[in-house]
Amino acid sequence: MMSDQIVTAAASLTAISIVAFAMLRGWHGWLTLKEHELDRATSGKAPEREVDTGSALGAARIELSDLKERIKKLEAIASGVDP
Structure with a gap:
């Protein structure tokens, strides 16, 4: 045991x-x-940028930026201000 x-x-x-x-x-x-x-x-070696690697995140950021611009233009039109 x-x-x-x-x-x-x-x-x-x-x-x-x-x-x-x-x-x-x-x-x-x-x-x-x-x-x-x-x-x-x-x-001192720079890290690879998204543009160099072809990341989809960069494309998403560009699209988001475009959408923000469109929203600003639509808000300006809605408030009666000429963009």
């Missing part, structure tokens, strides 16, 4: 140690990745 408990405790301790080691390796890898990102950002 006592030996079964010792085996279970040892197996549990081993499993916890393996999981903790794997998590620690992952944490160190993540920190290394963030250090590389910071080094790249401070090395």
Whole structure:
């Protein structure tokens, strides 16, 4: 009975140690990745712009800007001011 408990405790301790080691390796890898990102950002190399990468976010911003202009024109027309 006592030996079964010792085996279970040892197996549990081993499993916890393996999981903790794997998590620690992952944490160190993540920190290394963030250090590389910071080094790249401070090395003077400009980050890629949305225009260069062709992001859809840039197109959405342009469309939003156009909509805001149209709203301003419509508000001016509604209030009787010539735009």
